[in-house]
Amino acid sequence: MRPLLIDCDPGIDDMVALFLACASPETDLIGVTTVAGNVGGLLTTRNALDVLAFAGHPDVPVVAGAARPLVAENLRGHRGAHGDLGLGGARLPQSPSQARDGHAVTFLAEAISRSAAPVTLVATGPLTNVALLFALHPEAAGRLERLVVMGGAIATGNITPAAEFNIWADPEAAHRVLTAPGVDVLTTMVGLDVTLRTLITPDRAAALAQTGRAGRAVADGIAEYLAGTDGGMPMHDAVAVAEAITPGILDCRPCTIEVDYGPGPSRGNTLVSFLGAGTTTVAVGADHPALTEFVLERVATLG
Ligand code: RIB
Ligand code: CA
Secondary structure, eight states: EEEEEEOOOHHHHHHHHHHHHTTTTTTTEEEEOOOOSSHHHHHHHHHHHHHHHHOOOTTEEEEEEOSSSSSTTTTTTOOTTTTTTSSSTEEEEEOOOOOSSSHHHHHHHHHHHHHHOOOOEEEESSSSSHHHHHHOOHHTTOOOSSEEEEEEOOOOSSSSOOOOOHHOOOHHHHHHTTTTOOSSEEEEEEHHHTTTEEEEEEHHHHHHHHHHHHHHHHHHHHHHHTTSSSSEEEEEHHHHHHHHHHHHHHEEEEEEEOOOOSSSSTOOOOOEEOOOOEEEEEEEEEEEHHHHHHHHHHTTOOO
């Protein structure tokens, strides 16, 4: 089994991503770290604990990380589409587990160094913890089998016309991870170009709700979002975890990525070039209906 670490900011789609990881026999989820993003760090940590317990994995270590971006407070007062508690309309029982002591970055470094098999790290929130891992523990970061980042875009934005939320929330961290990591890590950016086309529609959510408590939790989580749209809820983070679980489920191309971490209107933009190539790839396509079913059928197996 492939050891997996997830750094996240639950978040409704982070919840779907964690459900997918817990429902996938190909991987062993050896830890979850949290970062402020969709909601503050206390809530993302609480949500990660509750989601894992709900999925039958209260034993997976959860360790809290950065409560603020590296430099600028883009998140101050930000209220996103995930509701005040971060999981939309989903109300999960409180897990009996507590977050581990210590900082997420130390946990990530130790978990990577301890693992007998190379670890895949998936980041589904702002990249503050990952940037700090690269800065403080380059030897551990260099042992990663792969880093899969949900974030950025080749040609669009969702929090501004130029930027995707995870990158916009901490562009300096994203620059460090995606442009100047300082270590050789095979990195794949899974951006809005593919995640915005991998949707849970209202009809599919209604069917999912009939499959069991995990499906109902997802349907409850996205209900308010669906009420306000006519397309569906993008499963941003689950798409990144799907690629980590099943490498190649996404069509990924070699590229280089520049991140705009300046103060202007394009702050947080990811400029993707296919002219050069290093250790970075970007997702450019997928069989979106099949990808949606891959995710939701596995969520349904949690019962
Ligand atoms: O832009 C989508 C990303 O921002 C997802 O990770 C979602 O959870 C939010 O964090
Ligand atoms: Ca997220």
